[in-house]
Amino acid sequence: MTDTPPTLQVKPARRAWYQRISAIWLIPIIAILGSLAVAYQSYSSRGPLIAITFSDGAGIAKRETELRYRDVTVGVVEDVKFTPDLSGVQAMVRVDTSVAPYIDSSATFWIVQPELTAQGVTGLDTVLSGVYIEGTWDNDPSDLVYAFDGLEDAPLFRSDEGGLEIVLRTPPGGSMTDNSPITFRGIEVGRIGKARISPDGNFALAEALIYEPHDRLISSATRFWDTAGFTFSVGPNGAEIDFSSVATLLGGGVTFDTFVSGGDPINDGAVFEVHPGETEARNSLFTESEVETLQVRVIFEQNISGLAVDAPVEINGLNIGKVQSVLGTIDREEFGDSRVRLNVLLAIQPARLGLPGEVTPQAAQDFLARRIEGGLRAQLANASLLTGGLKIILRQVDDAKPGEMRVAENGLPIIPTVDAELADAAASIEGVLNRVNELPVEELLESAILFLNNATALVGNEDLQQTPADIRALVGDISGVVSSDEAQTLLVTLNSAVGQFEQLLVDVETARLAARLGDALDTTSAAAAAVADVTGGVPALIDQITAVAQKAEALPLEALTQELTDVAAATASLLESDGAQSLPGVLGGALGEVEATLRDLRNGGSVENLNAALASAREAADAVAASTQGVPALIERIEAVAAKALDLPLEDLSVELTDLAAATATLLESEAAQNLPGDLGGALGEVEATLRDLRAGGTVDNLNATLGSARDAAGAIEEAANDLPTLVARMRAVLDQAGRTIAGYDQGATLSRDVESTLRDIQNAANALESLARTIERNPSALIRGR
């Protein structure tokens, strides 16, 4: 075990090739496979490359400019290059596979770029994003086409949009604005595409599209008219300017309307005429047949001026159409020379020919062809002698050269012609002129000169010149006759006659007037006299009233008061006397009677009652006067009583009487007593007022009488007052005695109460009187009506 085994040269076993390969290679392999897969997928999914040729690049950029369909990107421009002949720009567009099958011959492409037109701004988004190519194609997949010609502008019809395609045609000589909207009631319902000129140069034709929901508005009865520009009219309603919208004002436009119902639905490609205005469009319903016109051509050998567009075409005097265009034509091959011939295009309304059966241009053409074989020829004729205008008539020419309706190369039938019979008119005019020319103007002038010479000689004759002087003399004579005295006297006489007649009239009038005036004056003076009579009583009345007032003023009221005091004192001694005690009652009764009377008067109700009442009042006043006349007797009786009382020992009584007098004085100083004169004055005032009121009633006399009675009463009172000093003296004596003799007499209080009540009664009476007076014053008519 000492030998160590020899060290073996162990070589590691050579591993298999797959063992030596690291697993790390999987990663690049996977990466390569992945990228290859991606590359294959992107290659297989990429669409075809189509070439679109445009006239210019318009901003197309490689790998930036997109191809869009319905505004969705479906491709991108991969390359932009020139066409081999440098006539255009070819954009190579890689199209998405999703739309590639649809890009067939129906596809159209155009470049969308910002555009500013009268109708608005389009493609504004391309300002920022750059232009893009828009494409449109139908919905049916078909064989792929790889080369296209791009359109200059967006097409009117897009394969992916519906709508009615029609053709609009201008009237002969009319104009049209293309690329303009078709509006209906102000709404854009369609568009007019690019206009082109018709092959014969007579019209402008433009394709138009009516958008889908609006195409049902169009029928065969629809009329189109131009709304471009504005119309200006001055009429009875003032000036009017009319345009449909600013857009159509600037960019033109066409609108339409179906004025009558019953139109047939139309198909794509129908041709409509664009009338200049709504009025023309409306009128066209009646002037134009509902079917298309038959267009025929007429070539006249003559070249006569005066034929204009719209000149009528007549057959047997019936207007069947109009001249649509007038052109000159030179056709050496056809006519053999290079003379200019008149080439007229006629538009014949088939409906006006009265064709039986179907009314179509073809039927009209057949009809005309048959008639032409029978000798129908076109001829120029005078439409108006005044203007020299021409028209075309189709007339039967019996001895016409045989002819037929030829259909020319451009498809228009040609009607043979005969020479115009215009010479007749020209000849007649010439004949007229010739006759005018042949008029003997010179002889006429000679005669006229001769006549004028004779006239000069006549005028120059002396006899003739003398005539004015004779006339003047004649006038002088007439003047003398007129200025003679007799003639003038005649005038004066006439004048005086007229004056007398006038006087007569005046007299007649004055007589009647004077009588009337006299009557009136008489009546007036009588009235005045009556007035004077009435007024005459017034001063007396015033005098009487004044007297009454003076008397009332003269009444020594104060003295009377004092004496009444004494009377009262004296009266006290007479208290036992029934007469004295009943006096106040009598007075109260009298006053009550007055009051009643006045009340009756108030309730009376007529002027007679009033008079009666005044009479009663007078009687009452008389009675009062009578009663006052009884006062002296009373006084005498009082005197007697006093004399009797003198004998009585009445020392004690004096003290009581003094008190009584004081009480009486107090009583008299009371307001009622002091108001008495005022009340009396007021009563008088009221009476005065009453009298004034009653003056008209004819009761003045009664009043005077009443016042007289009042004066009597006043006089009686005055008389009584005159007796009063004596009474006073005697009363004083009585009182002196009574003062001495009467003592302890204890009935003063009773007396004073009686006096007081008496005075109160008087005051009541006065108040009643015052109230009566106030009532009368307030309502004088109550006195008359008694209420």
Place this chain on the structure above:
Amino acid sequence: MVCMELSGQNADIKSAKDLGLVTCRRCSRVWPIETEVCARCGHAVQSRDITSLQRVWAFWVLGFMCYIPANMFPMLQTRTLLQVQEDTIIGGAVELFHYGSPGVAAIILIASVVIPVAKFMAIAFLAISVTRPSKVSPHQRTVLYEVVEYIGRWSMIDIFVVAIMASLVQLNTLAAINPGSASLFFALSVIFTMLSAQAFDSRMIWDVQAEATDHHAGETET
């Protein structure tokens, strides 16, 4: 490490393999050459990584594959109000140069084109040089390897710039910068080249040198 003990191009240098030793590349413990698992750290011990070159080439290919789209596709998508601009790396540099910024253009070109391309070339050169005799000394090649490995991470600076700009310039509709698809491929390319560089077993440089020396010795003997 053996290579750390360089002291000139001495033919007498003995490698660990020559001495029958192997080192653990994780914990640097030296074991006899038969050892397969490091008893200290448990890491597999191998004298020479025979799949190293395969991994180098695999990652190299991946990196190169990614580098192609990184240059073809736009690196940066600059969207302003009016337009969207997409720039590839080279296109952007050329544009910058036209706009009068040759310095910046040069930096971009160097960082994004010259260095990656140089890296590819360096790695390929190293990988090739270990399989056949090379005139470049192992010392220089080791330096080259060190440089490649060091500089590899800096290639990511492009991606950082793109990432920073994309996150900073986001002004909604006004302007925005978004990373283009090339940035992803560029990042992948950098990653794969770094992996490729890492996969290279630098010890092989010296093996080749040793073989060459032996061969040379044999020649001289005969």
